[in-house]
Amino acid sequence: MASHDESHDHDHHHKVTFWNKYVFSEDHKMISKQFLVTGMVMGVIGVTMSLLFRLQLAWPEKSWPILETLLGKWGADGVMTPDIYLALVTIHGTIMVFFVLTAGLSGTFSNLLIPLQIGARDMASGFLNMLSYWFFFLSSVVMVMSLFVESGPASAGWTIYPPLSALPQAMPGSGMGMTLWLVSMAIFIISSLLGSLNYIVTVLNLRTKGMSMTRLPLTIWAFFVTAILGVLSFPVLFSAALLLIFDRSFGTSFYLSDIMVSGELLSNAGGSPILFQHLFWFLGHPEVYIIILPAFGITSEVISTNARKPIFGYRAMVGSIMAIAILSFIVWGHHMFMTGMNPFLGSVFTFTTLLIAIPSAVKAFNYITTLWKGNLRLTPAMLFSIGLVSTFITGGLTGLILGDSALDINVHDTYFVVAHFHIVMGLSAIFGMFAGVYHWFPRMYGRRMIKSLGYMHFWITFVCAYGVFFPMHFMGMAGLPRRYYTNTSFPMFDDMADINVLISVFAIVGGIAQVLFLFNFFYSAVRGRKSEQNPWKSNTLEWTAPVEHLHGNWPGELPTVHRWPYDYSKPGMEEDYVPQNVPIKEGEVETGH
Amino acid sequence: MDTFLIILVAILAVVALGQIVRIFELSTDIKGGADPNDVTDKDNHIQGTLMVLAGVALVASFFWMVYSYSDILLPVSASEHGVQIDNLWDVSMWLIVIVFLITQPVLFYFTYKYRGNKAKKAVYMEHNNTLEFVWTIVPAVVLAGLIIYGLTTWSNVMNPDHSDEEPLVIEVFAKQFGWTARYAGSDNQLGNANVRFIEGTNSLGVDINDTKSFDDVITQMPELHLPVGRTVTLKFRSQDVIHSAYLPHFRVQMNCVPGTSTHFSFKPTVTTADIRKEEHVIQKVKNINEIRAAKGEEPYEYDYILLCNKICGAAHYNMQMKVIVETQEEFDKWMSEQKTFAEML
Ligand code: HEM
Ligand SMILES: [Cu+2]
Ligand SMILES: [Cu+2]
Numbered sequence: 001m002a003s004h005d006e007s008h009d010h011d012h013h014h015k016v017t018f019w020n021k022y023v024f025s026e027d028h029k030m031i032s033k034q035f036l037v038t039g040m041v042m043g044v045i046g047v048t049m050s051l052l053f054r055l056q057l058a059w060p061e062k063s064w065p066i067l068e069t070l071l072g073k074w075g076a077d078g079v080m081t082p083d084i085y086l087a088l089v090t091i092h093g094t095i096m097v098f099f100v101l102t103a104g105l106s107g108t109f110s111n112l113l114i115p116l117q118i119g120a121r122d123m124a125s126g127f128l129n130m131l132s133y134w135f136f137f138l139s140s141v142v143m144v145m146s147l148f149v150e151s152g153p154a155s156a157g158w159t160i161y162p163p164l165s166a167l168p169q170a171m172p173g174s175g176m177g178m179t180l181w182l183v184s185m186a187i188f189i190i191s192s193l194l195g196s197l198n199y200i201v202t203v204l205n206l207r208t209k210g211m212s213m214t215r216l217p218l219t220i221w222a223f224f225v226t227a228i229l230g231v232l233s234f235p236v237l238f239s240a241a242l243l244l245i246f247d248r249s250f251g252t253s254f255y256l257s258d259i260m261v262s263g264e265l266l267s268n269a270g271g272s273p274i275l276f277q278h279l280f281w282f283l284g285h286p287e288v289y290i291i292i293l294p295a296f297g298i299t300s301e302v303i304s305t306n307a308r309k310p311i312f313g314y315r316a317m318v319g320s321i322m323a324i325a326i327l328s329f330i331v332w333g334h335h336m337f338m339t340g341m342n343p344f345l346g347s348v349f350t351f352t353t354l355l356i357a358i359p360s361a362v363k364a365f366n367y368i369t370t371l372w373k374g375n376l377r378l379t380p381a382m383l384f385s386i387g388l389v390s391t392f393i394t395g396g397l398t399g400l401i402l403g404d405s406a407l408d409i410n411v412h413d414t415y416f417v418v419a420h421f422h423i424v425m426g427l428s429a430i431f432g433m434f435a436g437v438y439h440w441f442p443r444m445y446g447r448r449m450i451k452s453l454g455y456m457h458f459w460i461t462f463v464c465a466y467g468v469f470f471p472m473h474f475m476g477m478a479g480l481p482r483r484y485y486t487n488t489s490f491p492m493f494d495d496m497a498d499i500n501v502l503i504s505v506f507a508i509v510g511g512i513a514q515v516l517f518l519f520n521f522f523y524s525a526v527r528g529r530k531s532e533q534n535p536w537k538s539n540t541l542e543w544t545a546p547v548e549h550l551h552g553n554w555p556g557e558l559p560t561v562h563r564w565p566y567d568y569s570k571p572g573m574e575e576d577y578v579p580q581n582v583p584i585k586e587g588e589v590e591t592g593h
Numbered sequence: 594m595d596t597f598l599i600i601l602v603a604i605l606a607v608v609a610l611g612q613i614v615r616i617f618e619l620s621t622d623i624k625g626g627a628d629p630n631d632v633t634d635k636d637n638h639i640q641g642t643l644m645v646l647a648g649v650a651l652v653a654s655f656f657w658m659v660y661s662y663s664d665i666l667l668p669v670s671a672s673e674h675g676v677q678i679d680n681l682w683d684v685s686m687w688l689i690v691i692v693f694l695i696t697q698p699v700l701f702y703f704t705y706k707y708r709g710n711k712a713k714k715a716v717y718m719e720h721n722n723t724l725e726f727v728w729t730i731v732p733a734v735v736l737a738g739l740i741i742y743g744l745t746t747w748s749n750v751m752n753p754d755h756s757d758e759e760p761l762v763i764e765v766f767a768k769q770f771g772w773t774a775r776y777a778g779s780d781n782q783l784g785n786a787n788v789r790f791i792e793g794t795n796s797l798g799v800d801i802n803d804t805k806s807f808d809d810v811i812t813q814m815p816e817l818h819l820p821v822g823r824t825v826t827l828k829f830r831s832q833d834v835i836h837s838a839y840l841p842h843f844r845v846q847m848n849c850v851p852g853t854s855t856h857f858s859f860k861p862t863v864t865t866a867d868i869r870k871e872e873h874v875i876q877k878v879k880n881i882n883e884i885r886a887a888k889g890e891e892p893y894e895y896d897y898i899l900l901c902n903k904i905c906g907a908a909h910y911n912m913q914m915k916v917i918v919e920t921q922e923e924f925d926k927w928m929s930e931q932k933t934f935a936e937m938l
Binding site for chain 2: 082083156157161170259271272273309310311312314339354358364365368369371375379393397400409413449453459463470483489490495499576
């Protein structure tokens with residue numbers, strides 16, 4: 001372990017200018033803010049798209065002038081076309097999964113917290129870190145640009161299964177829009193790899209004196225394992241995308257065989273569209289954990305701090321993170337039960353998939369037990385964390401249904417799946433992200449967010465979130481497929497009209513309520529009340545650094561760690577918290593590991 | 594103009610919000626005291642109470658949904674294996690609903706019960722091996738049961754025993770954006786087919802040189818006729834992109850993948866005429882027809898349906914085929930009215 005406390009002269013050896021402070025910054029704290037704000041901008045785009053297609057689903061025969069304003073020729077007379085509907089779902093999914101919940105979440109909090117919580121001056125490589133952000137920025141720009149191409153953005157679903165995504169003849173979105181999607185994702189993957197490698201190296205090498213792996217806060221464990229998952233799985237998506245680019249542009253047949261599309265017989269032979277799905281989900285499943293693990297990390301920290309109680313079962317928590325990570329590499333086939341795969345293979349994937357429920361259950365129980373006999377300080381961050389536990393339980397339970405191949409026959413690709421993954425991943429991770437922002441805002445901006453707006457934001461969001469996604473289970477059980485432009489072509493589904501309206505109303509109210517958050521965020525960043533150094537009376541090292549941001553984080557020497565991060569309400573101590581850098585008192589028994 | 598006004602109003606609203614916050618902050622400053630963003634005991638009390646109410650509301654709305662959405666659900670399975678799937682579904686559902694109804698109330702209740710108070714102190718408890726052991730082992734055992742039950746069902750469904758009867762072979766052909774059925778004819782063997790043979794009226798690309806194809810019957814209407822009580826093997830092919838044949842009433846689904854062939858065997862057990870007399874269906878149709886009448890649409894008669902369930906392009910949402918389950922006599926009669934492939938050419 002490098003103690004890394006050689007006199008740090010970062011402050012002196014180059015001039016601080018606007019450009020290297022705010023734009024091409026190599027400081028992890030600034031990069032973290034850049035990730036967050038970019039993620040928020042992408043989030044606004046992604047959420048707005050979902051509100052547009054909810055308009056279509058709830059009121060398919062109504063005309064909305066706003067659609068014409070926003071969508072132009074695809075919203076002529078205020079009614080969106082089926083093509084743009086699919087484009088909106090596709091880009092919505094892509095943006096939320098990759099840009100908001102992967103880069104926005106991991107990028108923000110891994111960057112902010114890894115150096116600060118392990119007691120390092122900065123990331124192992126500030127330069128690569130900066131590149132990671134700028135690649136992310138570039139890929140966001142390309143993705144947004146793809147919205148404006150003549151033939152429309154990518155429309156084959158965020159999973160972009162070929163041949164649909166490979167053939168411009170099959171849908172307009174598979175033309176230029178798809179090319180830009182692939183380019184954007186390729187750049188995104190580079191960004192993610194640069195970031196992840198940096199996180200891994202930093203955690204392994206730059207921990208301060210006394211910060212053994214078993215004294216790491218659970219946030220760091222989560223970010224660390226997430227980074228490993230990313231490094232191992234994103235390259236596979238990269239190859240999948242590369243082969244797809246070849247099929248699209250250079251006449252290869254990795255994924256194509258025996259196809260006649262819009263009257264034209266293609267010469268491709270010998271490829272398999274299913275190969276793409278294997279490659280995609282080899283990333284795709286770990287990806288869902290890349291999204292949720294950082295949210296878990298944040299939640300662990302927020303719940304423990306605000307319950308004024310050690311996180312229950314630290315070792316089990318670390319163990320379950322690792323178990324989830326390992327298992328997540330051998331379950332991808334559960335997205336493909338209906339592809340005609342050998343039923344025996346399906347059985348194997350059912351087996352491994354249901355195993356994941358065990359470490360997941362352990363996590364849920366441990367969170368609940370952490371609350372037990374705590375002294376809960378119900379900050380907005382705490383409420384969002386508890387909300388996460390609730391949605392994770394709800395969504396995880398339906399995973400047991402979907403993971404069972406026999407049951408998946410009837411609900412695969414229906415709204416049941418939409419309900420499942422939005423609740424377990426979408427909502428949980430977004431709640432984790434909000435919890436993180438509310439909790440670490442004082443650390444990021446030196447100011448406090450407005451509490452009452454935070455409460456309002458939580459309540460509207462929480463109620464609307466369940467209101468949007470819970471009813472979808474029933475629609476799926478009634479057999480309604482996902483990715484349908486409207487369900488009015490089937491009289492069988494006419495009795496869902498009311499539910500669709502209900503869902504859309506919740507979606508619109510919940511979506512607009514995010515203005516409360518955005519306002520609170522930007523207002524507080526500029527004019528919020530100044531925060532003290534450790535406003536939550538927390539144990540972790542980031543609160544031992546001064547409020548103002550220093551390049552190098554701590555003036556003078558790096559803190560030395562003497563204990564685990566969860567000594568809250570420890571008997572025999574004066575305060576109900578003991579920061580990690582406080583030496584063990586005489587006669588005190590060290591706990592935690 | 595409208596857009597401009599909306600933007601203006603939005604900006605004004607944000608500015609107003611900003612001013613309200615300022616005034617509020619100034620007024621607390623004048624009163625002096627702690628940062629109003631610190632959480633007080635009163636906040637804990639209010640939020641804790643709201644949380645327990647939220648928990649109650651969550652559970653209550655769950656029951657409300659189960660009650661009021663039960664009408665929209667699918668009727669009993671119309672296939673033999675579907676009954677097994679439904680049993681497995683019920684067992685799994687009961688299990689997860691019970692866990693849901695235990696864990697959620699506990700979570701929200703704890704939030705209320707242990708809401709913070711300056712006078713209190715949390716207990717220091719960092720782990721408990723017995724507890725943790727219990728809640729690792731209990732889920733593991735329950736899951737083991739679920740896995741075994743699930744896998745047995747899966748293997749029964751996917752590897753059905755055909756020793757007592759030869760299944761009726763039907764090809765279901767998918768393309769953007771429609772379905773066609775091809776019956777194997779009197780030899781119950783489908784002639785070869787490949788998209789490369791598609792030409793003129795031979796829209797499925799059936800091989801004209803393959804003698805097995807002569808008696809094949811290609812439906813002219815987007816309808817799939819199935820005799821009740823006879824096992825059918827559906828063989829799926831796609832002309833262009835991936836589609837998925839979804840027959841929710843029969844608990845059947847299989848992707849149609851260009852370049853390969855997939856299949857699914859099942860035995861329909863309830864005719865279309867009979868399912869229409871089923872109580873749940875009568876109620877559902879009644880609800881639907883009330884809604885349709887209000888919109889001035891024609892009344893609807895219940896039918897089995899095959900839907901496309903894999904995103905396949907613009908008209909994916911309308912890629913459907915009616916499925917008709919009828920008695921053997923009705924089926925034979927219908928079949929005798931169809932032209933064979935040889936006759937068609
Ligand atoms: C108890 C653990 C879980 C199990 C057993 C489980 C199982 C499944 C299964 C079998 C599917 C495929 C369903 C289908 O397409 O028919 C699925 C879909 C999905 N799950 Fe989970 N899941 C679990 C937890 C999670 C978690 C923690 C996340 C994310 C953090 C997640 C995110 C997703 C997503 C994004 C999809 C949909 C992908 C798509 O088709 O677009 N799941 N899950
Ligand atoms: Cu998965
Ligand atoms: Cu389709």
